[in-house]
Amino acid sequence: xxxxxxxxxxxxxxxGGIRAVAEVSFSVDEGEIYAIIGPNGAGKTTxxxxxxxxxxxxxxxISFAGQDLLALPGHRxxxxxxxxxxxxxxxxxxASVLDNLMMGRYLHHRANLAQQVFxxxxxxxxxxxxxxxxxxxxxxxxxxxxxxxxxxxxxYGVKKVVELGRALALEPRLxxxxxxxxxxxxxxxxxxxxxxxxxxxxLGVTVLMIEHDMKLVAAVSDRVLAMNSGEVIAEDAPGAIQxxxxxxxxxxxx
Amino acid sequence: xKFHKKTDYxxxxxxxxxxxxxxxxxxxxxxxxxxxxxxxxxxxxQAVFTGIYVVAGAGLMLLSGYCGQISLGHAAFLAVGAYTSxxxxxxxxxxxxxxxxxxxxxxxxxxxxxxxxxRLSGIYLAIATLAYAFIVTEVLLRWESVTKGASGIHxxxxxxxxxxxxxxxxxxxxxxxxxxxxxxxxxxxxxxxLGLAMMAVRDSETAARTMGVPVAxxxxxxxxxxxxxxxxxxxxxxxxxxxIEPEQFNILISVELLVLIFIGGxxxxxxxxxxAVFVISxxxxxxxxxxxxxxxxxxQTGLQAAIYGLLLLLFIVFEPAGLYGIWLKIKHYAxxxxxxxxxxxxxxxxxxxxETW
Amino acid sequence: xxxxxxxFQALVSGISIGCxxxxxxxxxxxxxxxxxxxxxxQGELMMVGAFFAFTFVDLGxxxxxxxxxxxxxxxxxxxxxxxxxxxxRLVGRSSFTIVLATVGLGTLLRALASMVPGWGAETHALTNxxxxxTVAVAGVTVSYEHIAVVVATIGLVALLYVFFRxxxxxxxxxxxxxxxxxxxxxxxPIKAMFxxxxxxxxxxxxxxxxxxxxxxxxxxxxxxxxxxxxPAAVIGGFGSIPGxxxxxxxxxxxxxxxxxxxxxxxxxxxxxxxMLALLMVRPQGLFGVDLRERA
Numbered sequence: 001x002x003x004x005x006x007x008x009x010x011x012x013x014x015x016g017g018i019r020a021v022a023e024v025s026f027s028v029d030e031g032e033i034y035a036i037i038g039p040n041g042a043g044k045t046t047x048x049x050x051x052x053x054x055x056x057x058x059x060x061x062i063s064f065a066g067q068d069l070l071a072l073p074g075h076r077x078x079x080x081x082x083x084x085x086x087x088x089x090x091x092x093x094x095a096s097v098l099d100n101l102m103m104g105r106y107l108h109h110r111a112n113l114a115q116q117v118f119x120x121x122x123x124x125x126x127x128x129x130x131x132x133x134x135x136x137x138x139x140x141x142x143x144x145x146x147x148x149x150x151x152x153x154x155x156y157g158v159k160k161v162v163e164l165g166r167a168l169a170l171e172p173r174l175x176x177x178x179x180x181x182x183x184x185x186x187x188x189x190x191x192x193x194x195x196x197x198x199x200x201x202x203l204g205v206t207v208l209m210i211e212h213d214m215k216l217v218a219a220v221s222d223r224v225l226a227m228n229s230g231e232v233i234a235e236d237a238p239g240a241i242q243x244x245x246x247x248x249x250x251x252x253x254x
Numbered sequence: 255x256k257f258h259k260k261t262d263y264x265x266x267x268x269x270x271x272x273x274x275x276x277x278x279x280x281x282x283x284x285x286x287x288x289x290x291x292x293x294x295x296x297x298x299x300q301a302v303f304t305g306i307y308v309v310a311g312a313g314l315m316l317l318s319g320y321c322g323q324i325s326l327g328h329a330a331f332l333a334v335g336a337y338t339s340x341x342x343x344x345x346x347x348x349x350x351x352x353x354x355x356x357x358x359x360x361x362x363x364x365x366x367x368x369x370x371x372x373r374l375s376g377i378y379l380a381i382a383t384l385a386y387a388f389i390v391t392e393v394l395l396r397w398e399s400v401t402k403g404a405s406g407i408h409x410x411x412x413x414x415x416x417x418x419x420x421x422x423x424x425x426x427x428x429x430x431x432x433x434x435x436x437x438x439x440x441x442x443x444x445x446x447x448l449g450l451a452m453m454a455v456r457d458s459e460t461a462a463r464t465m466g467v468p469v470a471x472x473x474x475x476x477x478x479x480x481x482x483x484x485x486x487x488x489x490x491x492x493x494x495x496x497x498i499e500p501e502q503f504n505i506l507i508s509v510e511l512l513v514l515i516f517i518g519g520x521x522x523x524x525x526x527x528x529x530a531v532f533v534i535s536x537x538x539x540x541x542x543x544x545x546x547x548x549x550x551x552x553x554q555t556g557l558q559a560a561i562y563g564l565l566l567l568l569f570i571v572f573e574p575a576g577l578y579g580i581w582l583k584i585k586h587y588a589x590x591x592x593x594x595x596x597x598x599x600x601x602x603x604x605x606x607x608x609e610t611w
Numbered sequence: 612x613x614x615x616x617x618x619f620q621a622l623v624s625g626i627s628i629g630c631x632x633x634x635x636x637x638x639x640x641x642x643x644x645x646x647x648x649x650x651x652x653q654g655e656l657m658m659v660g661a662f663f664a665f666t667f668v669d670l671g672x673x674x675x676x677x678x679x680x681x682x683x684x685x686x687x688x689x690x691x692x693x694x695x696x697x698x699x700r701l702v703g704r705s706s707f708t709i710v711l712a713t714v715g716l717g718t719l720l721r722a723l724a725s726m727v728p729g730w731g732a733e734t735h736a737l738t739n740x741x742x743x744x745t746v747a748v749a750g751v752t753v754s755y756e757h758i759a760v761v762v763a764t765i766g767l768v769a770l771l772y773v774f775f776r777x778x779x780x781x782x783x784x785x786x787x788x789x790x791x792x793x794x795x796x797x798x799x800p801i802k803a804m805f806x807x808x809x810x811x812x813x814x815x816x817x818x819x820x821x822x823x824x825x826x827x828x829x830x831x832x833x834x835x836x837x838x839x840x841x842p843a844a845v846i847g848g849f850g851s852i853p854g855x856x857x858x859x860x861x862x863x864x865x866x867x868x869x870x871x872x873x874x875x876x877x878x879x880x881x882x883x884x885x886m887l888a889l890l891m892v893r894p895q896g897l898f899g900v901d902l903r904e905r906a
Contacts, residue, residue: 052464078466090461092454094521103454107466109447113475116446117439123446131263170465324707370887373894376706377649377849381841382890385883396876505838509714516711555732556722556831563719570712571700 003066005030005206006174011050011060020046022230023060028174033200033207035217035238038227039251044210045087047227048176052077052084065173078107083167084176087210089159093152097162100151101137104169105130137165141195157188168199175199177209181216193219214242226250290426298422299494300534305429306490307530311514312436313483318512319520320444321476322456323371324380327387328511331481333394333503334360335488337401340409340498349412353432353489360485361478363390368477372470387508394500406499409492419493429490436483437523443479444523452476513562517569519578528577536562616750621867627757629863630764631823635840636847636855637768638815644788644850645808648698649710652717653816654837656693659720660686660817661829662730665737670729675740679821683814690813691806698805717834724831732831737824756825767818768856771811780807839866842886848899857897861885 004027011024021043028034036044049055051062053074062069064080072080083104092100108130111123138144141161146154151162160180167175180196181189197220199205211217217224217238224241226234228250234241241247290298314328335356342352367386371379394401401407412419412428419425443449451472454462459469492498510533518529540558547557554560573579639653650656663685668678697716701709725732744755775781786794787804795801820833827836843862847854862882870878877884889896 054460054463074463075466075468078464084464086461086464090458090464092457092461094457095450095453099450099453103450103462103465103467106447106451106454111446113448116448117442117479119442119446126447127445128263135263166465318707322707324710326710370891374890377710378845378890378894378896380649380710381845382887384838385842385880385887388883389880389887392876392880396874509718512711512714516708520707554726556725558722559718560722560726563715563717563722566715567697567712567719570704570708570715571697574704574708 002030004028005032005065006051006208007061007063008047008051009061009063011047011057011062013046013050013055013057019230021050021057024227024230024232025060026225026232026235028206028208030173030206031200031204032222033196033209033220035221035224036208036210036227037212037214037217037224037241037247038233041229042227042250043230044227045178046230048084048178048210051176052082078170078172081173082176083170083172083174085160085163085167085178085180087178087182089156089163091151091159091163091166094150096148096150097143097146097154097165098134098138098148100162101134101143101165101169102130104137104166105133107170108133133171134169137168140168140198141165156183157185160184164195168203168205172205174206174208177207177211179210179212181211181213189213189216192216196220218242286430290423295422298426300538302422302426302429302490302494304530304534305426305433306487306494307511307514307534308433308526309429309436309490310484310487310511311518311526311530312440313480313487314511315515315520315523315526316440316443316452316483317476317480319515319525320449320456321452321473321480323473323476324376324383325480325508326380326384326512327390327505327508328383328480328484329503329505329507330387330390331360331363331484332488332491332507333390333500334363334481335485336409336492336498336503337394337407337488338485339489340407340492341400343410343413344407349414353486356489357482357485360488361482364477364479364481365474367481368474371477372473384505384508387503387505391500391503394503401500404499404501406497409496409498411496412493425493429494432486432490436486437526439483440526441523448472448475513566517566517576519576519581520574522576522578524581525576525578528581532577536565613750617871618868619749619751621871622864623751623753623757625864625867626860627760627863628826628866629860630760631819631836631859632839632843632863633856633859634764634767634815634819634822635837636843636859637771637852638812638819639840640844640847640850640852640855641815642808642812643844644852645784646694646698646805647791649706649713650812651710651713651841652693652720652834653812653840654834655717655720655724656686656690656813656816656834657820657823657837658724658829658831658833659689659820660813661737661820661824661833662724662727663689663817664821664824665735665829666729669735669738675738682821683817686817687810687814690809690811690816693813694806694809698809699802721831721834730831734828734830737821737829739821739825742825760822763818763822767815771815771852784808784811839882842882845896846886846889848896851896851898854896854898 006028008027009025011021012019013021024043024047036047038044046055050057051069053069053072057070064082067080069077069080092103109126111120111126115123138147141164143161143165146158146162151159154162160183164177164180177196181192184192193216196207196209200207221238224236224238225232226241226244226247228246233246233250234244236244290301293301310328310332313331314325317323318325338359339352339356342355343349347355367383371382374382395403397403412425419428451462451467454465454467455469455472463469514529514533515525516529517532518527519525537558540561544557569576575582635653635657638656639650642648642650642653660682664679664682667673667681668675671678673681693716697712701712724730742756745752746755747753775785783794783799784804784807786797786799787801787808791801794804820829823833823836827833839862840859843858844855845858846861847856847858862885865885866878866881869881
């Protein structure tokens, strides 16, 4: 039995007096598409923020590929192989789509400061290699039209795709998607279904996503975790979870 | 109208986009190298100041324009560079070494400011840089045993193993080389991973961290590089003046540098040059304009400062892309003529843009 | 002089100048809280206010109180005009742009003030009824001006407190400070609030200028004294009004004590050193809110 890629064990954090995440445990296997659902305020994004080490938990453990994640500072998470997108899109507004995607390659460069200031052939080679990889992502997500445009003026749906692309450019093992379908039209959401599946099948990336769109969740997920008020209330296959009484109660208010 | 067809990735990162662009810049280089031979001494002096401000402006543009860390006290680095160079040369150190040392010491000061700045953001950072500048000036003033305090130091001529820069022309060439190298260095940084990281830190620290950018290290590097460049400018400045004392490096100079990068065009390399030319030549324009102003206005000592402030405000309100923005509009108009549409370059209420060229 | 007396003398001077720093910082923070604008021309507003007072009282020959009230009104109006002509066009721009704009404004005001006939680049004295009189308290000389500064500051702060707590405009301003969008939704005219904030901020600056005139005199570079208000606001924690006042007092006292006990030069930078030291341990100031980006 292969051990899970990501293991979250009794994770907890409180802000002020509010228990945002309380004893949450789950695990994600490599090659899975795992979804987390729950009403607003359930603590889903906070779990993501804990995994990507933007916050320190009050208790619990997170391990990734056998490594203790809590021992790493925030900016080492991508090096460990985890990339994420944000609910409210955090793109670099004053840069082009291409530059945003190139940022995803930051980790993979080896040139030191002097080599960069003098732009040695080594730096140039690295930059060209980065560009080639980024172009593959652009092909995958069909962003060719927007390549040189400034992110600031793009439609919301396109921005979401760019953020996805930036995360992919990192070549992660695990991809955290925070509400990838929010704000997308039905057609765009359909594209998303294919992309997420391709990400798993062609790129070999494991996907952990927070999502409200049950159609999307049902279409792609292998397993679903339901949260409410910071706690886990159910874990099951997508079809079964929708019928789970606690989940129904959480959404409709018992 | 020229359409740029790109056939390989190299085009985007090469120094000159195509042969035509390289031609124009080669022409410019020729003019800059040969014209001074026939230029009056006074204009040469102004050109030297412009070159010095280009170097200093490049430093500030790197830190504030590209990395987003507002510096209200950049004159401090100018001062550190000037004094380091002057004092070392008095002790017999040859100019090239003194110049390098000026940059290193300034860079060290930059890191010193950068470390507390790591935890600060926005307004706290801006005021902290202001505070640092005041402290540096005060230290230079009081450390009389070394800096001679308010009496100042007379700086010797640049001496490179016997070859002296004893004419304005020679000083001009030295400054020209340093300025060109500074712009090249900034350009290189911008098209390298560090430059992208800096811009990422400017736009969203959280996202940058998520991409694996060591935000603190990038900020400190930006501070150090920016301070080093400005330190070089300070060393050159010391030789131009050639008498330095702490009061020269006051908040008005820091403001001048900020005006330089803004009016020049935030986020563009051309902007650094445009801004420097603007700041240095403005007093000349005002002197000429005085003849056309009513006597009461023309006599005022505050006239220059008033025009300065007014121009800054006008640019901020009406042309935030600066002189470079105007330059782009002119080029666009010329290339589209006679099909120019008025709305094509309408002012967009967006933030400053960053271009790698 | 007896060291204890020296200490208390410094304390008195420190509190006095500290009150003025506090007032400049107060006006600065008021404008920031309501409009999110960082006004680097606050010192110049103070200068303009002092000059208005000088014009009415000394040049115009009016009684002190009348002149002061007129100056207050004139400065408040001036502040509102600045908001109308300049700041309103800069809504939505980056804070770097706004900082630069207020810096440019300060430069312009300084230069224009030097061109006004009767003002010019000379130093003027503002005649006031408290000049020259002192009282001795346990060996410490306390001038009437010191007392006037403290009393005026306490009075103004109390007035502002009552205003913000109990008046309609005051409450509306508080709402705008906390959440512009929400305030707009409940019908508060945001643009008018901005004007009001600038008017009040300028008025407070005017009071500071009048209180500063006896010791620093009235001249176009007066505003540079106001630069110290920024460390004061930062120490108190940007966006906190009690913080600004406390910050001003801390800086004033620190300066005087530094002048007394430390070698020459420390007094000039005391404000900045204290601020940097505090920011090391508490990046958001004493009462400030963490400004860092939320995930």
